[in-house]
Amino acid sequence: MDAALRRRPWAARGPGDPAVPDAAEAAIAGSARWAGVLERLGGEGQVVLDHWEPARAARYGPVPGALDPRLVEALRRRGITRLYRHQSRAVEAALLGRHLTVVTPTASGKTLCYNLPVLDSILADDASRALFLFPTKALAQDQLVELQQLADAAEMVLRTHTYDGDTPPSVRAALRDAGHVILTNPDMLHTGILPHHTRWVRLFEALRYVVLDELHTYRGVFGSHVANVIRRLRRICAFYGSQPTFITCSATIANPVELAERLLGVTVERIDESGAPAPAKRLVVWNPPVVQAALGIRRNAALEARALVPALVRRGTQTIVFGRTRLQVEILLNYLRRALAEPTAEPDGAPPARVRAYRGGYLPLERRAIEAGLRDGTVRCVVATTALELGIDIGQMEAAVLVGYPGTIASTWQQLGRAGRRGRPALQLLIVGGGPLDQYVATHPEFLLEQPPEQALVNPDNLLVLAGHVQAAVFELPFTDGERFGGVDITDLLRLLAEEGMVHHAGGRWHWSADAFPAEAVGLRSVASSNVVIIDTSSPPARPSGGPQGPWAGSGGGRPGSGARIVGEIDEWAAPLTVHDDAIYLHQGRQYHVERLDWEERRAYVHPVAVDYYTDAEVRVSLQVLDCFAGPEACPGESAERAHGEVRVSWLAAMYRKVRFLTHETVGAGPIALPERDLHTTAYWCVFPAAVAARAGRALEPGLHGLAHALEQVATLTLMCDRRDLGVAAQVRAPVHRLPAPPPAAAAEEFIAGGRRDGPAPAPADTDRGPRGLATIFLYDAHPGGVGLAGRLFELHPLLLARAAELLRRCPCPSGCPACIGAVAGVDPQVKAMAQTLLAASAAPVAPAATGTALRRAPSHEPSRDGTAREPR
Amino acid sequence: MIAALRQRLRALAGEGAGAGRVRALGPVAGRRPRGIAGSFGPPPQHGGWGAGAGAVPAPARGLARLGFHLDEGVLVRRLVVRVGQQAAGGLDAVAPEVVALLAGDLAWAAADPAAVWYFDTETTGLAGGTGTIPFLYGWGRRIAGGMELEQWLLADLGAEELLVDRALRRLAGPGGVVTFNGTAYDLPLVRTRAILARRERDWRGPLHLDLLPLVRRLFGYRLRRCTLAEVERQLLASGRSDDLAGSEVPERYRCFLRDGDGSHLAEVLTHNERDIVSLGRLLAVLGRQAAGAVQEPGDHLPLARFYEARGATASALRAYATALDVVAPPLDRVSARHHARLLRREGRPAEAAELWRMLWERWGDLEAAEALCVDHEWRRGDLEAALGVAERALGVAPPALADRFARRIWRLERRRGRGSAARRRDAGPEGSRAPAVPPPWSAWLPGGASYEAWQAARRRRAPATSGTWAAPTTAPREGDRPVALSA
DSSP states (O other): OHHHHHHSTTSOOOTTOOOOTTHHHHHHHHHHHHHHHHHHHOOTTOEEEEEEEOOBOOOEEOOOTTSOHHHHHHHHHTTOSSEEHHHHHHHHHHHTTOOEEEOOOTTSOHHHHHHHHHHHHHHHOTTOEEEEEOSSHHHHHHHHHHHHHHHHHTTOOOOEEEOSTTSOHHHHHHHHHHOSEEEEOHHHIIIIIGGGGGGGHHHHHTEEEEEEOSGGGSOHHHHHHHHHHHHHHHHHHHHHTOOOEEEEEOOSOSOHHHHHHHHHSSOOEEEOOOOSOBOOEEEEEEOOOEEETTTTEEOOHHHHHHHHHHHHHHTTOOEEEEOSSHHHHHHHHHHHHHHTTOOSSOOTTSOOOSEEEEOTTSOHHHHHHHHHHHHHTSOOEEEEOGGGTSOOOOOOBSEEEEESOOSSHHHHHHHHTTBOOTTSOEEEEEEOOSSHHHHHHHHOTHHHHHSOOOOOOOOTTOHHHHHHHHHHHHHHSOEETTOEETTEEOHHHHHHHHHTTSEEEETTEEEEOSSSOHHHHOOSOSSOOOEEEEEETTSOOOOOOOOOOSTTGGGSOSSTTTTSEEEEEEETTTHHHHSSTTOEEEETTEEEEEEEEETTTTEEEEEEEOOSEEEEEEEEEEEEEEEEEEEEEEOTTOOSEEEEEEEEEEEEEEEEEEEETTTOOEEEEEEOOOOOEEEEEEEEEEEOOHHHHHHHGGGHHHHHHHHHHHHHHHHHHHHTOOGGGEEEEEEEEEGGGGOOSSOHHHHHHHHHTTSOOOSSOOOTTOTTTOTTOEEEEEEEESSTTOOSHHHHHHHTHHHHHHHHHHHHHHOOOSSOOTTTTGGGTTTOTTHHHHHHHHHHHHHSOOOHHHHHHHHTTOGGGOOOTTOOOOOOO | OHHHHHHHHHHHHHHSTTGGGHHHHSOOTTSOOOOSHHHHOSHHHHOOTTTTGGGSOHHHHHHHHHTOEEETTEEEEEEEEEOOOOTTTOOOOOOHHHHHHHHTOTHHHHSOGGGOEEEEEEESOSSOSTTOOEEEEEEEEEETTEEEEEEEEOOOTTOOHHHHHHHHHHHTSSSOEEESSIIIIIHHHHHHHHHHTTSOSSOOOOSEEEHHHHHHHHHGGGOSSOOHHHHHHHTSSOOOTTSOOGGGHHHHHHHHHHHOOGGGGHHHHHHHHHHHHHHHHHHHHHHHHHTTOOSSGGGHHHHHHHHHHHTOHHHHHHHHHHHHHHSOTTHHHHHHHHHHHHHHHTTOHHHHHHHHHHHHHHHOOHHHHHHHHHIIIIIIOOHHHHHHHHHHHHHHOOHHHHHHHHHHHHHHHHHHHHTSSHHHHHHGGGTTTSOSSOOGGGGTSTTSSOHHHHHHHHHHHOTTGGGGTSOOOOOOOTTOOOOOOOO
């Protein structure tokens, strides 16, 4: 055990953690239990890591004496006479009004940590109120049931409901006036509650607890927005005279307390010593066998799962399988059902299948049914995307199988953590894929155990984010002179707003005076919310007639085809890849042929079919520079140039392939005729001198990608944002460097038109020293219009390069690993060295001789040799 | 970064109505925003503001020219508007009982007519929420030959308390308040201001009559939009072409805040005056309508429904009866339906049955068919007639409703067959396939002779005609090659 913990120093461990006496026994029993499955299937060297995590016995604490006897009785009725140690500590601290963050594994009873103090406060005072924030509506629904059950057991009247876009108006009014506990999400708090706080007087004047579950999801720019929403919330609470206690729960991340404190602006108490028992767990990393020795091609991970998982299910093991994509999940479902001799598609009205899929895009009722099936054990195996990573209550599985490395340590442990039913040894199986990143994990499995999980970073003081929320805050309540917002002095910002006519200063206070609703102009999340609805046209539409409305409305009227059945929905970014014309849409094993995708109406019309192939679409991502705000220029003493400008990132679903199940052979292809999706945003880019690139040779491309990953990592750390907030593109021959300075608009048109330009015709094969373009790494804001990240990166360019060099130097791996150079780890042993060479060469001034040869052909675009900044237009 | 921020702020400002015009009106940068409250000094102590006009700074003089004076610390403007007593658009008195009928609240019958205020606010924005501030409170009340108006102006965003206090006092008065969309807009705004000024936490609001839902209810069918402007054009026969658009109001106030020039507000004041006078005239129109003097034949139906909703059943029945004769199709059918439903609810089944019969025979109305079946079966005890109607209805019913009639026929047949030989006669020719005589327990055991079994037998008997209500089956499509799914 100690060895295991030494290798995972971040793992939660109490000071007096007792050694579990039966750990060895459990391990033996467990190995017997799982031996048959793996050993029977294991060829040579498939098991590349076999690691036992011993069982951990439950450690209990007392039920806090201050807790209302009715709740103690309710717990007893549910068979709980004592609490786990972390629950006991959390409840005790919360009852005393201390802010806290609970960081314990999945299914360790975190919910009780906040439900008990909240119900206690309501029992003590009927006027007391609580606000629960969940990142998704589904989680709020889930917790509503849980909370209501506990309240019922305590025989108390609890007025509670979810408050989101789906809440009916009548419930909303009742909830505002009398709701004890409001379960909502940050977005609704931001636009629906805070700007209308005078309608929520009863909530805000007696708000005792604010609960934020799944805290780790509030990271990056989204987290920065949420932090500002919390600042506004605390400001409103102060106006009404309440001082809520914050209770937060987080999955295992590197810095939960820091995250909580930055998000909430208060000091929090950390409770991370889980008292929940955990069974012995066997972690196996499985590398599929080589099927083509000459090329070193390994068997597909999905096919490998098809061989392994049914063996588990047949032995009665309830298993959760995580796929990487929605398509992979559906394919895995198909394979597993075939292997278990179950119908691949459920006929209508049939009893629920034992093997089911779970992913985004299923209808809520369908999801609820699967969750319930998992809890009561009728569903024996579920194939899921990260949709099941969040704390949706499905009970604990006996085995978790990850098909492909999820890409981050935190996500890996979150998914593996779904396995671990009490009293039974659990199996955690990672089947790695064939890609270089996955193969790196296979060759260095200790990476999983040693690498700490990723950090969750937020920067609430990002100026653009802050400005949006300051406006919303002025709208909600006037600022008095000298008032700070979350500790930030915002006088200058208010003055700027006044100059723009948004606020008005009078009587020592700043009042909102514009005719606008500022909260609506600030979206917390960058993802578009509009969905494409998938409609099955084979069910008969209602006969249209001019009948009247009322209880007889069914006799006619309504939209044409209103009787058609909605199969599911899909977000508008994935729709072009999934429900384009002639696609095969897979839904819970059923196959539908897409007749037509009505892009304007956001509807896809499908009918059921049975075919032996699926479709897989390819997306082409391209990045074009539209405008250059600053640069390209070299910082003093450096040869790499930096630039800041506006770019267009486009996604085009260009074509699709028909792929036969099992054999994965391509049996057909077709074009996709859909408009391009664009993201106009700001970017920072770093251009490497031609001389450096010339020396690199073949290793340039992977080296550039490796360096791009390193830069991305130091960029997220420096800006305190998240990986999903920054996009990265590395181009070996980016034409940006030759961007003629004025006029930018003309340049943009040229690039949009596909690079048609007069001037020297570039030689296509002239890779080394051609004038065609230079090796460039782009980092762009992944939010439409940008949130100022790129501008900061431009300013921090020298620091960024220095930190990237340090990251590579400090990383102990000899030739590159996912932690430093990312997905290209394992592509080439020279990758890390190449990335370091690029950096070293960039940091030094260009040697005149080297520059001369490379740039003689394009003298007009020669980078400044003396290192001074070039005039930006 | 600041440039990006500024750009973004401009984009946001552009979303507000008419915001683009602000900057055209005057330079912003460099001019310090200033309030003008300070220039009044501490008003309540000094009293008579008009007396010391010479000492008043320029912006305040602008307001004085508009007719404002300080009254207990609030800038007030009073005026009287003469309105004629013509039939359309006049300002007739409405009897308290009629107002009570319109409001659906008997308290109005006892309200002091002299203390009934017509109330409308002008605000800094149209978005609602806590950042939307009412800066002009407009009040009006009927006097002989016209209306007496009062407008209270918030000259400085920082000095709202006195205004809010005064508004709360007036709203707590003995009369009531008449608004247009006040339920959703004006009164919640006042409530919000009261809370923000820490005056009222549980404000219950005044006795209130909102005319918007009444307009929707009584005239909505013939108005394109239920805005006050549209109401004036269509119902009060008076347009206002020269008036300021409501969406421009916030911008005018911002200009006033910026340079303190009262002249920006002149049109806003006129706009508000007209709104309030229109409120009075609209109430008169609604009162005439509620008293039964309808403007157009089509109005009878919504009026009847309004009476019904208010519980004035006798008036409702009269109005429905009139509506059936004068209302144009297709609303005559709707009218007859509501009429029949009301008669049924009122326990007058014979009259209702007549209407149902007409509905069924003239329009093939399925609700009427079902009601007729019930009437035949239970009131008259004529099972055959009920079956006849049900069979015919089944023939025309869409799939969603067919099942209701199929079940009814099934039940009627069983009920008819229980005392006669009809069941045997029915089963006769099919005897070889369907059980000729049901087992003895089927008569009493629930589900013994199931509806599904009956339906199957019926389908066998008449496969051709039952297509409309048979359960839909999914036919396999051509071109979809079925594949063996076991690998």
